[in-house]
Amino acid sequence: MRLGFVLSEMWAGIRSNLSMVVSIILVSFISLTFVSVAALLQLQIGQMKTYWYERAQVAVYLCTDFSPDEACPSGGVTQAQRIAVATQLKSATLEPYIDSYFFENQQEAYEKFLTEFADVEAAAYLTADQLNEAYWVNLIDPERSDLIVESFSGLDGVEEVRDQRGYLDQIFAFLNLTSLAAGGVAVVMLLSATLLISTTIRLSAFSRRREIRIMKLVGASNFSIQAPFLLEGIISTGIGALLSVGATFGIVRFVVQDILAVEVPFTSFIGINEAWQVAPYLLLIGFVLAVLASGVSIRRHLKI
Amino acid sequence: MIRLEDVIKTYKGAGLPALGGVSIDIQRGEFVFLVGSSGSGKSSMLRMMLREEKADQGEVLVLGENLNRISARRVAQLRRKLGVVFQDFRLLPNKTVYQNVAFALQVIGRSKGFIETAVPDVLKLVGLDEKASRLPSGLSGGEQQRVAIARALVNRPEILIADEPTGNLDPTTSLEIMNLLERINLSGTTVVMATHDRSIVDRMRKRVVEIRDGKIVRDELSASYKELPSDQMPIIEEFKKSIDEFGSGENPDKA
Numbered sequence: 001m002r003l004g005f006v007l008s009e010m011w012a013g014i015r016s017n018l019s020m021v022v023s024i025i026l027v028s029f030i031s032l033t034f035v036s037v038a039a040l041l042q043l044q045i046g047q048m049k050t051y052w053y054e055r056a057q058v059a060v061y062l063c064t065d066f067s068p069d070e071a072c073p074s075g076g077v078t079q080a081q082r083i084a085v086a087t088q089l090k091s092a093t094l095e096p097y098i099d100s101y102f103f104e105n106q107q108e109a110y111e112k113f114l115t116e117f118a119d120v121e122a123a124a125y126l127t128a129d130q131l132n133e134a135y136w137v138n139l140i141d142p143e144r145s146d147l148i149v150e151s152f153s154g155l156d157g158v159e160e161v162r163d164q165r166g167y168l169d170q171i172f173a174f175l176n177l178t179s180l181a182a183g184g185v186a187v188v189m190l191l192s193a194t195l196l197i198s199t200t201i202r203l204s205a206f207s208r209r210r211e212i213r214i215m216k217l218v219g220a221s222n223f224s225i226q227a228p229f230l231l232e233g234i235i236s237t238g239i240g241a242l243l244s245v246g247a248t249f250g251i252v253r254f255v256v257q258d259i260l261a262v263e264v265p266f267t268s269f270i271g272i273n274e275a276w277q278v279a280p281y282l283l284l285i286g287f288v289l290a291v292l293a294s295g296v297s298i299r300r301h302l303k304i
Numbered sequence: 305m306i307r308l309e310d311v312i313k314t315y316k317g318a319g320l321p322a323l324g325g326v327s328i329d330i331q332r333g334e335f336v337f338l339v340g341s342s343g344s345g346k347s348s349m350l351r352m353m354l355r356e357e358k359a360d361q362g363e364v365l366v367l368g369e370n371l372n373r374i375s376a377r378r379v380a381q382l383r384r385k386l387g388v389v390f391q392d393f394r395l396l397p398n399k400t401v402y403q404n405v406a407f408a409l410q411v412i413g414r415s416k417g418f419i420e421t422a423v424p425d426v427l428k429l430v431g432l433d434e435k436a437s438r439l440p441s442g443l444s445g446g447e448q449q450r451v452a453i454a455r456a457l458v459n460r461p462e463i464l465i466a467d468e469p470t471g472n473l474d475p476t477t478s479l480e481i482m483n484l485l486e487r488i489n490l491s492g493t494t495v496v497m498a499t500h501d502r503s504i505v506d507r508m509r510k511r512v513v514e515i516r517d518g519k520i521v522r523d524e525l526s527a528s529y530k531e532l533p534s535d536q537m538p539i540i541e542e543f544k545k546s547i548d549e550f551g552s553g554e555n556p557d558k559a
Binding site: 002213214219220 | 354376377379380381382383384385386388394396407408410411412413455459
């Protein structure tokens with residue numbers, strides 16, 4: 001079987017079936033783009049996790065005169081209680097897990113609050129003595145925050161121990177859900193792409209049944225009968241996959257870097273490197289999809 | 305060349321078997337008519353030989369291959385040594401005469417050089433070298449069948465299988481086609497032809513295999529389409545004998 005002949009047969013198949021081929025291209029393009037969005041979201045989550053977990057601290061808030069009685073039955077924190085907390089942070093059991101910590105007094109907390117919430121009117125009514133003194137603890141492994149929480153919760157003079165990761169986990173859960181939704185859509189779309197490919201090949205084989213019949217009779221090999229159809233499926237899915245790769249770079253470049261990174265400057269975002277990571281998988285999925293779908297269809301409709 | 309041994313074939317959903325224990329042996333260079341009414345099993349036999357169908361029971365041997373145990377690759381190889389012609393020609397309407405014939409060689413990967421010499425040769429053989437660039441729609445039925453024959457012959461097959469090749473043609477055109485098939489047979493190609501055209505079979509006086517309800521009921525050399533009713537056979541035999549004796553110049557009554 002000459003290559004030129006296989007290609008001309010394939011081209012004839014594509015021409016006679018143009019609208020179906022276009023629909024394969026579009027469906028595989030859209031489904032793979034959903035795959036890519038799901039993957040990019042996962043990469044973004046991963047990136048944010050490493051960025052934020054490094055910065056996440058555990059705060060040990062000490063009692064004030066305004067603290068609720070349940071947490072602070074003895075009222076405001078005493079000097080002895082402050083020292084007790086600091087001693088425990090330096091103790092042999094906790095020390096190996098702690099990277100660093102610092103003490104923040106009420107005045108410092110007040111100044112930080114004012115800069116963060118400068119445009120909130122209520123800030124004007126706040127006074128420094130209403131805010132908690134706190135020990136801010138950076139852990140070596142942010143996953144071990146439970147140690148700090150266990151050691152200091154309920155300790156005299158400690159109002160509350162709060163792990164900042166708790167806030168982040170909510171954001172990550174939301175992003176994860178979005179990624180899962182995109183993945184779910186991708187799975188359904190991939191399924192419909194598979195069915196569409198096999199239907200198209202079936203139609204294409206039907207429209208060329210006379211040729212196929214003659215090819216079988218004169219002793220063309222299975223391969224040379226099937227190759228044009230297989231190529232037809234692979235090429236149209238391939239075009240769809242390339243478009244989705246283009247879309248991936250487009251999303252990263254124009255949506256993430258040009259818009260998100262500018263509007264939301266305080267976190268890190270995925271870049272072109274991550275797009276390069278996703279691209280080969282899109283092509284691979286497209287290829288596997290095309291080979292499977294057209295392979296099954298060919299096996300069922302084009303046997304010698 | 306072709307041998308069927310006790311071949312039984314029942315199609316799905318059909319009650320009676322299409323072939324109910326058929327045995328036949330066809331030698332190299334023979335010209336064999338398969339005759340019988342529609343549905344008798346002629347086409348099923350041809351389909352067996354082409355391995356379009358597989359036998360339920362019995363052996364099918366073609367060109368030394370056992371078709372019950374043959375890989376798909378070998379099927380393709382085998383079919384390159386078989387030429388096939390049908391009642392409905394089966395030409396590709398969007399290809400010219402030349403392209404139709406060349407197609408059979410292109411799809412089995414023959415070289416351009418081979419195609420450029422083989423196609424004009426075979427078109428000359430069937431008498432269509434002048435009309436090589438016509439489309440099938442611009443040809444008469446007889447001419448279209450010649451294109452089909454040219455396509456079947458272009459790869460120089462050892463066996464030509466024809467399933468009612470004259471079924472769609474008028475008597476004069478049928479004769480032309482039969483003359484062509486006979487010429488092909490004389491050049492050494494085995495020809496197996498299913499037909500129910502009585503006049504052709506009677507004229508050609510070749511081997512006739514008659515099939516009825518999936519069974520071979522007659523297999524005779526130099527025969528006609530229908531054997532005479534059996535009660536007349538003795539008379540015929542006697543008549544033949546007396547002619548022979550007359551021809552030899554002897555008169556048994558006088559001896």
